[in-house]
Amino acid sequence: MKNIVVFASGSGSNFEAIQKSILEGEIKGKIVLLICNKRDAYVIKRAEKYKIPVKILSEKEFEQYDDYVNELIETLEEYKTDLIVLAGYLRKVPDKVVKRYKGKIINIHPALLPEFGGKGMYGMNVHRKVLESGKKVSGVTIHFVDEEYDHGPIIVQEKVKIDEDETPESLAEKIHKIEHRLYPWVIKKLCEDKIKLTEKNEVKIYD
Ligand code: GRF
Numbered sequence: 535m536k537n538i539v540v541f542a543s544g545s546g547s548n549f550e551a552i553q554k555s556i557l558e559g560e561i562k563g564k565i566v567l568l569i570c571n572k573r574d575a576y577v578i579k580r581a582e583k584y585k586i587p588v589k590i591l592s593e594k595e596f597e598q599y600d601d602y603v604n605e606l607i608e609t610l611e612e613y614k615t616d617l618i619v620l621a622g623y624l625r626k627v628p629d630k631v632v633k634r635y636k637g638k639i640i641n642i643h644p645a646l647l648p649e650f651g652g653k654g655m656y657g658m659n660v661h662r663k664v665l666e667s668g669k670k671v672s673g674v675t676i677h678f679v680d681e682e683y684d685h686g687p688i689i690v691q692e693k694v695k696i697d698e699d700e701t702p703e704s705l706a707e708k709i710h711k712i713e714h715r716l717y718p719w720v721i722k723k724l725c726e727d728k729i730k731l732t733e734k735n736e737v738k739i740y741d
Pocket residue numbers: 542544545546547548549621622623642643644656657710713
């Protein structure tokens with residue numbers, strides 16, 4: 535059983551999809567903690583519903599950035615974290631954490647990276663930009679996290695067709711549907727050690 539810590543800042547529909555998949559026995563893991571940087575995020579309510587511990591951790595509440603980083607690392611160690619899952623987490627994970635948990639931190643992005651990623655590219659901003667670009671296809675990317683925003687080695691991508699009358703809202707809905715299936719699948723595989731990041735930063739997926 536792997537200990538999973540989820541980082542989230544918003545609504546948490548992905549968080550809940552993962553928890554449901556765990557409860558259905560699909561994933562050999564357990565969400566041991568939710569780390570959230572916003573006290574009023576709806577994801578906290580969802581965690582409470584499942585009696586999952588929540589820790590509010592925001593760098594803004596620390597005078598020194600290093601103190602924040604150390605608190606974060608101590609927390610991850612305390613919960614014997616095997617896997618960190620970013621699910622709508624709007625802050626950058628400190629480099630020290632990224633290094634320490636290399637190959638054990640994943641992120642989900644609601645577009646086909648490397649396009650439409652980076653700082654400020656989250657939520658509806660992404661879907662608006664994709665539609666403005668005139669693209670006919672968007673999708674979901676799940677990747678290992680490295681020191682840059684939306685940048686690490688890609689584990690899986692799934693495409694979705696953009697319809698003529700697509701709006702940012704309708705695209706968001708389609709993409710969420712894919713995310714709620716694809717993220718639990720990747721987490722399941724990681725918990726079974728069937729997805730690996732090699733020394734050369736290559737992603738290997740085994741049956
Ligand atoms: C998802 O679309 C994910 O791709 C992005 O943030 C969104 C989070 O949605 N990183 P939710 O909070 O899980 O509903």
